Amino acid sequence: MQTELKRRMPLGAEVVENGVHFRVWAPKRKQVSVKLSESGELVPLESEGNGHFSSFCEGIGAGARYSFRLDDDDYDYPDPASRFQPDGVHGASQVVDPQSYQWNDRDWRGVELPGQVIYEMHIGCFTDAGTWKSAESKLPFLAETGITMLEVMPVADFDGEFGWGYDGVKWYAPTRLYGSADDFRHFVDTAHQLGLAVILDVVYNHFGPTGNYTGAFSPYFVSHRHPTEWGDAINYDGEQAAGVREFVIQNAAYWIREFHLDGLRLDATQTIYDDSPRHLLADLSVAARGAAFTASGEQRKIVLIAENETQEVRHVESTTDNGFGLDGLWNDDFHHACRVAATGHAEYYYADFSGTSQELVSATRWGYLFQGQYSHELKRWRGTPAWHVPGWRFVAYLQNHDQVANSAHGSRLPELTSPGTYRALTTLWLLGPGTPMFFMGQEFGTHTPFRFFADHDVELASLVREGRWESLRQFPRIAGRDGRQVSLPDPADESTFQACKLDWSKCDEHGHDLTLHRDLLRLRREDPTFSKQDKSMIQGAVINDDCFLLRWHNTEREQGEWDRLLLVNLGRDFHWRPSAEPLVAPVLHAHWQIKFSSEDPEYGGSGTALLNTTDWHIPGHSAVLLTPTATQKPRH
DSSP, X not given: OTTGGGOSSSSEEEEETTEEEEEEEOTTOSOEEEEETTTOOEEEOEEOSSSEEEEEEETOOTTOEEEEEETTOOOOBOOTTOSOOTTOTTSOEEOOOGGGSOOOOTTOOBOOSTTOOEEEEOHHHHSSSOXXXXXXXTHHHHHHHTOOEEEEOOOEEOSSSOXXXXXXXXXXXXXXXXXXXXXXXXXXXXXXXXXXXXXXXXXXXXXXXXXXXXHHHOTTSEEEEEEETTEEEEOSSSTTHHHHHHHHHHHHHHHHHHHOOOEEEEOOGGGOOOOSSSOHHHHHHHHHHHTOBOXXXXXXXXXXXXXXXXXXXXXXXXGGXXXXXXXXXXXXXHHHHHHHHHHOOOOGGGTTOOOOHHHHHHHHHHSOSOSXXXXXXXXXXXXXXXXXXXXXXXXXXXXXXXHHHTTSSOOOGGGGSOHHHHHHHHHHHHHSSSEEEEETTGGGTOOOOOOOOBOOOHHHHHHHHHHHHHHHTTSHXXXXXXXXXXXXXXXXXXXXXXXXXXXXXXXXXGHHHHHHHHHHHHHHHHOTTGGGOOGGGEEEEEEETTEEEEEEOOTTSTXXXXXXXXXXXXXXXXXXXXXXXXXXXXXXXXXXXXXXXXXXXXXXXXXXXXXXXXXXEEOSSEEEEEEEEEOSSOXX
């Protein structure tokens, strides 16, 4: 019993004094034994009488491999709470001692969401080697660019040699594909020393289709009442749900505590079904924050972000007000409006958007566009009121892994629109009040595609291939006509995965893109108005379907010297007369001057003439930022 009291986590194999303590949850089993791989010895675990079995094994330590035997079944089952699977998800588990790693981030105090610039990345595709170690070499470049937070796509181990990571089955084991568990720790440690936070994308709405052995230990992990498009949902509110909830809540705390992560991004929370009086996510957020401490024992701050298709702002409301206590929400509405504006295509799930000036003004000012209206595409009501939600809580993006991959060939947005339009939308995105998120390679204008890839056996690969096609064929242009459909890359073909690896040799060829992003990030960071990320300061006006303006009024300076005016024109040059719109009126005793133009030759543009604010000649396919400057003679 003394060794049990030293456990850091409720489940799994933990190194303790003179040996290893094992503990599993197997409520339907009568006997559970641990098999030590090196000796072949079977050590019976003692029943605790509550569905848990545990035992101490003397004389073994970190690196030891083991599996479990259940009742009279002679199959060697990997640990559902394994910390590492060196031979893949079907092989033996390995004991890991997280305390053996010597951290160098003692002074790291964590982060909060305001002021962050997020960078979504897939470790397997980020570099040619696809490892934690190789990824570290690029971190100084990202820090210099202005990135402040890395969002790593899921790393919980999954079957196969490549995949997006959303089919994880060993939720406590970082996949062996990218290196060891300590390699992951070193990656986070290195990031912290460069001033970069690291959050992890986690999937708590379903298990992957192969390699999931939780059902052998307990039939209570899955819920047949709440199916998802990826398989059975997790049982968070049914029979024996308490054991499942502990497994998941402690998993969130585990990543924060043992890998010093700065937060989590929660995948597709609309399919985390829970009818309990207190939702799983509320308990999870409390546990995750409670696991965040510095090396000196001080509380550190973390960031919790949700992807939620139904757009429920309850996610970011306090747990004391029946909310979930998270920090931020992905904002697909902003992306969709920009995507339609950039391409002119409003198909499938883009069909609810028109990409007009009014949509872009509203998305900048209010965050979500759907806050309770009826969606004709989804055929249901969508969203909840978000008027009161601060702008920085909305994570905004022009690219992410899903949206790039859903372009059939994995094309990046700059390839689907004109350079001028893309630069103008980039300006709107990076100067807006939302928390911006880049998708890897976007900062230097990569043309490397990102496609869906998943290494499965032949039968499952066929089903995945057909499922992917059924999803994408809802885009009429992809489905084609007269039987001539677009040819899609095979997700199970390794070449599909290899083609998605970033080509860093092209980085220097896209200096215009890198300069644009760096300048805009510097502006949003250093400007006293944009750095506030305060959407209440913004008013907007539509000039025409392609042209609009946004006016920031910084009330901290009564004379208006911190006011900002952004003109965005996604169409042709426009002569605006009459300009009977008070939002363009200059500050008293001042006039407008150009501070930034997306058409600057440094960014690959063709240049911007001096802006005539008498006739308001607004250049096409551009975004122009104006700031006030004092006139020599007061206006009357």
